[in-house]
Amino acid sequence: MLKVPEHQVAGHIAKDGKLGPLVDDQGIFYKPLQGDARGENEAKFYESFSSNKNVPDNIRGYFPAYHGVQLVEASDGSGQLPHLALEDVVSGYVKPSVMDVKIGSRTWYPDVSEEYFNKCIKKDRETTTVSLGFRVSGLKVFDHEESGFWRPDKRVVLAYKVDGARTALRKFVSSNPLADSVVPDCAFASEVYGGSNGILTQLLELKAWFETQTLYHFNSCSILMVYENDESVDDAPRRARVKLVDFAHVLDGNGVIDHNFFGGLCSFIKFIKDIVESSENCCENGH
Ligand SMILES: O=P(O)(O)O[C@@H]1[C@@H](OP(=O)(O)O)[C@H](OP(=O)(O)O)[C@H](O)[C@H](OP(=O)(O)O)[C@H]1OP(=O)(O)O
Numbered sequence: 001m002l003k004v005p006e007h008q009v010a011g012h013i014a015k016d017g018k019l020g021p022l023v024d025d026q027g028i029f030y031k032p033l034q035g036d037a038r039g040e041n042e043a044k045f046y047e048s049f050s051s052n053k054n055v056p057d058n059i060r061g062y063f064p065a066y067h068g069v070q071l072v073e074a075s076d077g078s079g080q081l082p083h084l085a086l087e088d089v090v091s092g093y094v095k096p097s098v099m100d101v102k103i104g105s106r107t108w109y110p111d112v113s114e115e116y117f118n119k120c121i122k123k124d125r126e127t128t129t130v131s132l133g134f135r136v137s138g139l140k141v142f143d144h145e146e147s148g149f150w151r152p153d154k155r156v157v158l159a160y161k162v163d164g165a166r167t168a169l170r171k172f173v174s175s176n177p178l179a180d181s182v183v184p185d186c187a188f189a190s191e192v193y194g195g196s197n198g199i200l201t202q203l204l205e206l207k208a209w210f211e212t213q214t215l216y217h218f219n220s221c222s223i224l225m226v227y228e229n230d231e232s233v234d235d236a237p238r239r240a241r242v243k244l245v246d247f248a249h250v251l252d253g254n255g256v257i258d259h260n261f262f263g264g265l266c267s268f269i270k271f272i273k274d275i276v277e278s279s280e281n282c283c284e285n286g287h
């Protein structure tokens, strides 16, 4: 039985009779092929990527595993529609905190229609895409004090300026994200962002690939970050994970560095690094 994903934080959502992704209980995320070129383009990317021998094995792990295009009963009641069958990145997590960050200082790309260009550039300027080279698209964070999730409204998230984006990245690793008047405690920064298996290490591994890869240009693509908050098992690992998602606008790299994604990734890494360093200093100084 397919159901609406509980932990989806951005993009088209299957509610109120609208078309959106579904998940099963076997760890598969079904993303409907959008009826225009976007769906076909994303399927084309997954086909190309999954058979591309030039992609290093360590990098493959940063992308959801691809199980082909499958006909599935669509969420909007319109009958069977083709869906991308993908690894469900949050399957297996009990209380996952999840954040979607769209990378790049622009989401438009050469040869798009004037209408699409205008839509993109407006959103890019209104959000931190232009100023920072990334924007937070959506998040849900488990609040340990309230034992529930904090999930800011999409309009609030898209209105973040530089400080808003920084605060969201701090709250993402805090035990008190809901407490608006209190400084986020960054209680999990060293475990989730830092450490040898943490998010910073993963982002640096991705960055090393982007320094040289010229296979694809990842326009309007997101980094999905996830970690576990369930502490019912003693010594439960946080299982912090980075995956890239949304390849509807990927183009061939044609031998050229993806400087839009690379620049945005470097800027994002700097924000994460600053949070790790300030949480280390704070612990060393005993406050
Ligand atoms: O429709 P909207 O305004 O929610 O825009 C969608 C975006 O949501 P946002 O408002 O930026 O959070 C959405 O962004 P996220 O996935 O939420 O980061 C996509 O850009 C989506 O376009 P596409 O499916 O990638 O071509 C966008 O959808 P389209 O409007 O291009 O269909």
Ligand SMILES: Nc1ncnc2c1ncn2[C@@H]1O[C@H](COP(=O)(O)OP(=O)(O)O)[C@@H](O)[C@H]1O
Pocket: 007, 008, 009, 010, 011, 012, 013, 021, 029, 031, 064, 086, 087, 088, 089, 090, 098, 100, 138, 222, 224, 245, 246, 247, 248
């Ligand atoms: N493979 C996946 N596993 C789990 N969640 C996913 C996966 N792909 C996307 N999502 C969730 O769906 C959201 C939107 O995905 P995206 O591919 O950007 O869709 P859209 O094209 O509608 O913008 C992401 O922010 C994330 O929460």
